[in-house]
Structures are given as C-alpha cells and as structure tokens.
Amino acid sequence: MTVTASRIGIAHQIAVALDTPDWKTFSVWCETFGPRVGVLKVGLEAFSRWGPKAVELARQHARGVFLDLKLHDIPNTVAGAVDAVRALGVDYLTVHIGGGPDMLEAAAEAARGEIKLLGVTLLTHLDADALEVLELPGPARERVGRWASIAARHGCSGAVCSPREVALLRERLPAPFELVTPGIRPGDSPADDQRRTATPRQALADGADLLVIGRPLTRAADPLAALESLAREIETAAGS
Numbered sequence: 658m659t660v661t662a663s664r665i666g667i668a669h670q671i672a673v674a675l676d677t678p679d680w681k682t683f684s685v686w687c688e689t690f691g692p693r694v695g696v697l698k699v700g701l702e703a704f705s706r707w708g709p710k711a712v713e714l715a716r717q718h719a720r721g722v723f724l725d726l727k728l729h730d731i732p733n734t735v736a737g738a739v740d741a742v743r744a745l746g747v748d749y750l751t752v753h754i755g756g757g758p759d760m761l762e763a764a765a766e767a768a769r770g771e772i773k774l775l776g777v778t779l780l781t782h783l784d785a786d787a788l789e790v791l792e793l794p795g796p797a798r799e800r801v802g803r804w805a806s807i808a809a810r811h812g813c814s815g816a817v818c819s820p821r822e823v824a825l826l827r828e829r830l831p832a833p834f835e836l837v838t839p840g841i842r843p844g845d846s847p848a849d850d851q852r853r854t855a856t857p858r859q860a861l862a863d864g865a866d867l868l869v870i871g872r873p874l875t876r877a878a879d880p881l882a883a884l885e886s887l888a889r890e891i892e893t894a895a896g897s
C-alpha cells in the first residue's frame with residue numbers, strides 16, 4: 658500500500674474498521690490511520706484471528722480503541738466476556754440490544770464504567786426484505802428507535818445504528834448518549850454489502866457522534882488521500 662504524506666489534522670469523529678485477514682495489512686492500517694483518526698475499530702475478524710494481540714497493536718497507535726464483538730448471549734456469559742475485555746483497556750465495546758435488558762445490565766455491571774458499551778440495534782446490511790424474512794416487519798427506523806431507548810435505559814453509553822436512523826435517535830436520545838454509525842459511504846464509494854447507507858456529511862448533520870468507516874478508506878487505491886478527502890468533507894460539514 659502506498660502512503661502519501663498527510664495534511665489533515667486528527668479526524669476525531671472517524672473510527673476506521675480494520676477488517677482484513679492479513680496481519681501485515683492490519684499493522685500498516687494501525688500505523689497509517691491510528692495517529693490520524695479518533696478511533697481504530699478491531700472487529701470480529703481481527704479478534705478471531707489474532708485475539709488480544711490485535712487490540713494491543715491498535716492501542717499502541719490509536720487515541721481510542723473500539724472492540725466490535727457484538728456480544729449476544731445469556732447475561733452470565735456476556736458479563737464474563739465483558740470482564741475479560743475490561744483487562745484489554747478498550748474504550749468501546751458492542752453488545753446486541755436483542756440480548757434483552759438483563760443481558761445489557763449484566764454487561765454494564767461487568768464494564769464497571771471503564772468501557773463504553775454500545776448497543777447494536779439492527780445491522781446495517783438488513784434491508785426491508787431481510788427484515789420481513791426474519792419476521793421483523795414494519796419500518797426499521799421505528800424498531801431501531803425503540804431498541805436504542807432500551808439500550809439507554811439499561812446501561813449502554815450509546816447505540817450503533819444506520820445513518821438513516823440517526824436523526825430520529827438524536828431527537829429521542831440527546832447527548833451524552835453516543836450515536837455511532839457504520840454504513841457510511843462518501844458520494845463516489847460503492848455500497849458493498851451495506852444497504853441503509855448515507856454520506857458522512859449527512860450522518861453528521863443528523864447528529865452522529867462517531868462514523869465507522871472501513872472499505873471506503875482501507876480499500877482505496879490511496880488510503881491517505883481518501884482519508885484527507887473525507888476529513889475535508891467532515892470539516893466543511895461542521896463549518897456549514
């Protein structure tokens with residue numbers, strides 16, 4: 658990967674998703690993006706391959722680390738996992754709101770205020786047809802709104818939602834409850850497997866706190882140039 662000199666400051670509201678099967682690539686991304694964005698996100702793929710070593714490397718380069726394990730199990734098991742993650746020193750950890758209030762509360766208790774728990778509402782690749790198949794009919798945004806409120810009531814510091822639902826959630830759940838949005842696609846990027854997407858500018862205007870961005874940055878021919886252009890877009894959005 659070619660890395661050009663960066664002219665941007667720190668893009669605090671960006672979390673780069675480090676999804677790759679290759680350790681060398683993971684390391685280069687940590688070095689490239691870590692000092693330039695607010696958060697590095699270690700996902701299921703990296704954690705399943707390399708475990709705590711992946712978190713440790715991300716921590717060495719990043720201001721903040723987001724461990725995206727999307728925990729979903731009985732309360733006792735989730736509490737045990739959260740307790741183990743606490744020792745890794747991450748800033749954010751995801752849990753599925755679908756695990757229910759008891760699971761969320763067990764997770765929050767185990768986090769002891771040392772990790773911000775983010776409740777995952779509906780995954781952003783699920784479109785209306787998929788929700789119908791899952792017998793979760795009705796507007797996704799209504800379900801996301803209800804589930805995010807459950808997360809807020811049961812110990813989560815924020816929620817993960819698609820950018821299409823940010824505006825509704827912001828209305829119902831004011832700061833400091835954090836809204837974290839994947840499914841971000843700058844104007845010229847392909848949607849990949851994401852369905853409920855929006856541009857970074859729109860997501861921020863609607864009230865998102867943190868934008869999770871993977872492939873539009875990591876798969877770009879020139880990742881730093883892509884980050885610079887994204888950061889400029891965000892700065893303009895903040896100034897307008």
Ligand code: C5P
Binds near residue numbers: 700870
């Ligand atoms: O490459 P892309 O920008 O689509 O990456 C999005 C990242 O956000 C992935 O790491 C994915 O696991 C994560 N994510 C998501 N949808 C959610 C929660 C997390 O796409 N609801």
